[in-house]
Amino acid sequence: MVGGDSGRGSAPTYVVPQSLPKPPDIRPHQHDPDEVLTWIYPTNLPVRAYQLDIVRRSLFQNTLVSLPTGLGKTFIAAVVLSNHLRWFPKSRAVFMVPTKPLVAQQMESVWRSVGMPVSWTVDMTGQMSPPQRALAWRAKRLVFCTPQTFENDLKSSTAPAESFSLLVFDEAHRATGNYSYCEIIKLLYRRNPQFRVLALSATPGSSQQAVQSVITNLLISAAEIRSEAHPDVAPYVQDRKKEIIVTKEDEIVAAVKGLLVKLLDPIIARLTRNKAFHTRSVSESVAPAALLQHRDKTWRPQVKPTLPTAQAHAIEADFGNAISLSHALQNLLQFGVGTCRADLLRWQEETNNSDKYVTKARRDLVNSADFTQLIDNLNSLVAQPGFMGHPKLTKVSQIVREHFTTCGQDSKVIIFSTIRSSVDEIVRSLEDQQPTVRVSVFIGQSGSSGKRDRMTQNEQMKVLEKFQAGDYNVLVATCIGEEGLDIGEVDLIINYDSQSSPIRMTQRIGRTGRKREGRVVMLLQEGKEERAYRDSETRYRNVQRAIENAK
Numbered sequence: 001m002v003g004g005d006s007g008r009g010s011a012p013t014y015v016v017p018q019s020l021p022k023p024p025d026i027r028p029h030q031h032d033p034d035e036v037l038t039w040i041y042p043t044n045l046p047v048r049a050y051q052l053d054i055v056r057r058s059l060f061q062n063t064l065v066s067l068p069t070g071l072g073k074t075f076i077a078a079v080v081l082s083n084h085l086r087w088f089p090k091s092r093a094v095f096m097v098p099t100k101p102l103v104a105q106q107m108e109s110v111w112r113s114v115g116m117p118v119s120w121t122v123d124m125t126g127q128m129s130p131p132q133r134a135l136a137w138r139a140k141r142l143v144f145c146t147p148q149t150f151e152n153d154l155k156s157s158t159a160p161a162e163s164f165s166l167l168v169f170d171e172a173h174r175a176t177g178n179y180s181y182c183e184i185i186k187l188l189y190r191r192n193p194q195f196r197v198l199a200l201s202a203t204p205g206s207s208q209q210a211v212q213s214v215i216t217n218l219l220i221s222a223a224e225i226r227s228e229a230h231p232d233v234a235p236y237v238q239d240r241k242k243e244i245i246v247t248k249e250d251e252i253v254a255a256v257k258g259l260l261v262k263l264l265d266p267i268i269a270r271l272t273r274n275k276a277f278h279t280r281s282v283s284e285s286v287a288p289a290a291l292l293q294h295r296d297k298t299w300r301p302q303v304k305p306t307l308p309t310a311q312a313h314a315i316e317a318d319f320g321n322a323i324s325l326s327h328a329l330q331n332l333l334q335f336g337v338g339t340c341r342a343d344l345l346r347w348q349e350e351t352n353n354s355d356k357y358v359t360k361a362r363r364d365l366v367n368s369a370d371f372t373q374l375i376d377n378l379n380s381l382v383a384q385p386g387f388m389g390h391p392k393l394t395k396v397s398q399i400v401r402e403h404f405t406t407c408g409q410d411s412k413v414i415i416f417s418t419i420r421s422s423v424d425e426i427v428r429s430l431e432d433q434q435p436t437v438r439v440s441v442f443i444g445q446s447g448s449s450g451k452r453d454r455m456t457q458n459e460q461m462k463v464l465e466k467f468q469a470g471d472y473n474v475l476v477a478t479c480i481g482e483e484g485l486d487i488g489e490v491d492l493i494i495n496y497d498s499q500s501s502p503i504r505m506t507q508r509i510g511r512t513g514r515k516r517e518g519r520v521v522m523l524l525q526e527g528k529e530e531r532a533y534r535d536s537e538t539r540y541r542n543v544q545r546a547i548e549n550a551k
């Protein structure tokens with residue numbers, strides 16, 4: 001519950017702050033006097049009591065709906081949308097989805113769920129020009145788009161602000177800070193405070209404060225939060241078998257690490273000598289984040305201004321080199337030799353062939369004998385036939401082989417990795433299993449080094465269609481595939497890396513166990529990654545319990 005219902009036991013209370021506008025009253029939108037007498041609940045899918053209850057509430061209150069992944073939040077939205085558009089025949093609704101490739105999926109899901117007239121709806125993420133969008137906003141009653149599109153069109157008055165009576169925010173946990181979801185509420189409230197809000201998320205926040213921000217930012221007045229254990233939803237939760245595999249550093253990774261540490265050691269030693277950084281651990285354990293934070297929060301504001309210019313420049317250059325090297329080292333340990341090599345080659349390319357300003361210290365390092373030897377070694381390693389470059393890659397290959405042998409080629413697998421170059425390495429590790437394994441990458445629209453590094457929206461949609469149709473049976477995805485993909489036959493998720501954000505891990509895992517039971521394999525590198533994962537799991541479990549019990 002949300003609002004004034006305070007103080008039973010020690011359960012925390014979410015509040016709708018008095019300083020913010022009250023949840024809007026939508027009655028000023030012109031209603032159809034006959035239609036408003038009833039609301040319709042479709043029976044084309046089996047009626048589930050929790051969906052029915054949540055729909056009833058969401059029709060009349062601004063509601064945050066949090067159900068585990070795959071339990072039909074989109075269906076709830078579809079029912080609320082169809083009733084709402086019947087009741088208010090002159091008004092419009094917007095269904096916002098953060099990732100472009102999912103916009104079309106959600107539109108089709110709404111069509112399927114409630115038989116909404118196709119002519120009422122439009123998917124606004126294609127390459128529509130502003131004049132085409134202006135026409136579509138006026139001609140259609142329900143627009144599916146990314147929040148950025150809606151925000152821009154509200155700002156330019158391309159979207160008719162006064163006509164919106166219902167906003168659906170998918171993956172509503174994003175409604176924090178100055179994310180578009182928050183801006184949209186502010187923009188719209190100024191011009192048309194009469195709208196209903198429906199916010200959907202399987203992971204409303206990783207802390208109570210985060211959930212409270214979503215509630216506050218989206219003007220929520222009712223929260224429907226049910227975890228997998230909740231008696232209403234438990235019967236519908238598919239089993240997900242979760243396995244954790246911890247990999248140990250192998251000889252090749254250890255050898256490359258040695259060469260990187262040889263470059264990093266003298267720089268860390270110089271930073272320490274110059275009193276710019278202290279560490280009690282060996283340089284291989286220094287995290288890039290620790291260096292970055294110390295440089296930006298302590299050294300730059302407090303120490304740098306007191307130093308002669310030349311010395312300050314030299315220390316800046318050392319920080320820059322140390323951060324890059326420790327980053328490459330971290331990627332080596334967590335992702336493998338190929339990813340580390342990609343980092344170093346990019347760095348070499350930027351230093352020698354780009355117009356960007358490069359310090360002398362960076363140039364000296366990249367042209368040093370040790371650096372050149374490292375690159376030569378990496379090049380000859382990756383040229384070896386069947387080279388893997390990390391025990392995790394060997395595991396992925398083995399798990400995928402066993403999976404298709406046991407489950408058959410119609411089964412589907414998604415492998416997640418945060419880093420773009422690691423996605424390529426994973427694809428490479430599966431090459432020898434063609435044609436049983438038909439693999440595609442699934443990555444976002446922005447990339448750091450040219451076209452090969454990104455996919456257009458059309459390419460993303462085609463990959464999803466082919467995966468759905470079975471032309472591909474393995475997707476190797478970056479974060480773009482983490483939220484919302486609804487493909488029933490995904491039987492196995494492999495998390496190649498562990499993300500410190502438990503929300504992202506929950507979303508990744510939620511891509512399986514949707515229509516039937518699923519399996520999740522977590523690959524963790526012994527040491528830092530394993531520790532970080534176990535800590536964040538425990539914290540998240542406790543917080544989720546508190547969130548669900550909150551009143």
Ligand SMILES: Nc1ncnc2c1ncn2[C@@H]1O[C@H](COP(=O)(O)OP(=O)(O)OP(=O)(O)O)[C@@H](O)[C@H]1O
Nearest residue numbers: 045046048069070071072073074075202484486510
């Ligand atoms: N009452 C129901 N009976 C049977 N199947 C249902 C029911 N409601 C929804 N489904 C199906 O369950 C699947 C998952 O639904 P949906 O995509 O809405 O889940 P979700 O809660 O939005 O998941 P996510 O959090 O991962 O986005 C869909 O294929 C949908 O058709």
